[in-house]
Amino acid sequence: MNILNVDGVSLAFGGVHALRDVSLSVAEGTITAVIGPNGAGKTSLFNAISGFYRPQAGRVYLEGSDISRTGPPRRAALGLGRTFQNIALFRGMTVMDNVKLGAHVRTRTGPLAAMFYLGRARREEVRIRSEIEREVFDFLEIDHIRRSPVAALPYGLQKRVELARALAMRPKVLMLDEPVAGMNREEKEDMARFILDVKEQWGVTVLMVEHDMGMVMDICDQVYVLNFGQRIAGGPPAEVQQNPDVIEAYLGADDMTTLRERLRGDRGAA
């Protein structure tokens, strides 16, 4: 069963066509990657899925129902969780509060109840607090930093906190925009393990943008390739890897090894 379907989405900014007639589908319980050179439109695709950009054409379906006209907050509540390419943590809050914010969509307390902090408001706070401690912090091994302000954390940990926040949403589909960019090898391995665990233990479907080919090949079930806003390939990693269009797209690289090097170089320069 496909949990997420993108059907013929086109998006332009003035003259720039960020996405042209892009379609893809994500099967439930899998890890799907979207790859492509810089500026290919991957982040734009994510933004179109989470509702931040309004595509000029095309539809997005979550669990079979059309969410194309739904606003971003509602889509989040329906089960789309995500992280951002440029870390978008709330700098004025602690790690704990950032992650709790992820639980916003599944809590109810209104302003009056909040101000008096009695009964349900209190119970709800304590409940999500303990859930987060037990499920998210232990899982991602960030228990020790829960009271630190996020701004003071190293980059790798910030990325992890973003993942924690997305998990606290209890999403059906978790969208990760370059989860390991800028990380060292060890951090990358940790993150890959977390992502696999999310799929296997939490049963959450993962859709991710990633430049690190090694990681994509290792953990993904399905890969889509974007180039200049167009989908040029899609299929299992091994197949996509051999696709001549894909190799062509990566600046004429003629084999996967140079391709990887080029990609690393690209990230380094970016």
Added chain:
Amino acid sequence: MRIGSPKETYAADESLFRTRTQWVWFGILLLSLALYPFVANLYWLFLACLICINIISATGLNILTGYTGQVSLGQAAFMGVGAYTVAWLDNNATTPFILNLLAAGVMTTLVGLVAGLPSLRVKGLYLAIATIAASFILQFVFINWESVTRGTRGINIQPPQLFGMEFDNPDTFYWLVVPVTVLMVILAANLFRTRVGRAFIAVRDRDISASVLGINLPLYKLMSFAIASFYAGIAGGFYAYFFGSINPESFPLLMSIFFLAAIIVGGLGTILGSILGAVFMTLTPELLRYGVDVLEPFVQDASALLSPVRTLVFGLLIVGFLLFEPHGLAEIWRRVRRFFHLWPFRN
């Protein structure tokens, strides 16, 4: 983080004061508030009441500006709405004090919601400008809606009555305004223990990504406006009762700047900051007045200097704090506390 404090229960960890020491301090604070009237003279009681009114208003503004990132230059005009509501009810109805005060809060909330509408389309700075516009429009209403506001002549308000007692003096009024202030500050602090407060901060810090994380931006911006206005309304209601008469000039734009200065000086986005800022900014003019009294024999017309010097000092405080201590007095306080906390071991 306090070294060595165990993780007890989640419920305890979520409470307003996490340690026993904090509870003790809170108790001491309440006790001194209760004893204050017995040691202070009328002048200091007057100041205490004024400080409380300003704390209520500053706390509201800090929720909107400090926590939600929506700059407002309309807080004084909103207080005006509350004050006029109380004044009108006092003159035209026989409703009790408490009800009038609540009505002031509710009325101002409604006006604030309308004034907050632009916040749905525009951000930060534009919004500040929209609130300036709202102030002028309200000012216009205060002056020209004669049948309700009595125009520039102003309007008188009887002292509040409760349980047959009349609160016509700072020494009695104190007992009305202090408990309400304590309550309203606690309510505000509670807000930031919950999802509502976190949503406000998220709107401030990264409003675009907040929406993708499930926060309904228009809803929370308006909510913040509503709450800030409610606080302004209550403060304005007290203001009307406290001074016994109001007119359109009671709530000038400069007063909105005063509140902005208060939260900047005290600390944007902290409850403590609203309190410290309101205290500081209320006492500053008094200090200046004292300075002028000292100068009187030496400088010709020194008392005429009071108002301009006050304007100047407000401005300097805003600029100075933003440049040199952007987290305000609350941050200084925190540094001092940390110093003493580790004191025997450090240095």
Added chain:
Amino acid sequence: MDWLFFFEVSLAGLGFGALYALTAVAFVVIYKATRVINLAMGEMLMLGAYMFFGFAAALALPIWAALILALVGGALLGLILERLVIRPMLGESPISVFMVTIGLSSVFIGLVEIIWTAAPRSLPSFLPSDPIFIGDAFVAPKTFWSFVIAAVVIAVFLVLFRFWRGGVALRATASDQGAAYGMGINVPMVYSLAWGVAGLLAAGAGVLLGSIAGISSEMGFFGLTVLVVVIVGGLDSVLGALLAGLLIGWVESLAGVYLGGEYEHLVTFMILMVVLLLRPWGLFGTREIERL
């Protein structure tokens, strides 16, 4: 309807509108170069007028000398502000910078009231006072001449903005700061330039405004109307500033005469609310698309 009267009222409005436009241009220059919304613009204008007053009335300098000194003073004020207050705030949130300018406006009002008291005063008149007729319509000579001067100053400014090296650097910085750095433009210099030029324009506008309407410590209120002007026109559009300046001047004048003086500013702020709700980026401003 008395069309001649309507025409006269309109002309008076346009005369005032030219001053709005002039100050609005100063505003836009600062915004374009440094992305600062300067709420102290009205008070900078006020200081310019008071400097002129001080030089001409108190020091009894000849008018032309006082004028030049006031303009230089205005430019210096802009430079100093940029260097001492605005530049250290670089990288802070725009809201903080905005609040700093609010603080500055308060400082300036306080200063003026301390030095000159809050009492309104009139500037020594230096504009020709022969009555002016356009067709049958009478225009107050001060209004007429200040319109002419404002128009000339704006024209000179526009030419410089287009062709002079500094103007080009300013525009380059406005459109893409990173690229401007890359092209070897001294961006901090451009910041200073923008504030200096804006200070000069504001001082000029202040002297003109003062000679029409007198000066007082409340004349900075003018700056709030200018704020409306630039938002209606579009914060980053010089053309918008000019047209919206004239428009608001005209509408205010009509409202003041036909509805009553108290409606003058009410109408302005109503227009602002409507624009903010319907078209927040203004009539000619660029609409920014946000990125994640």
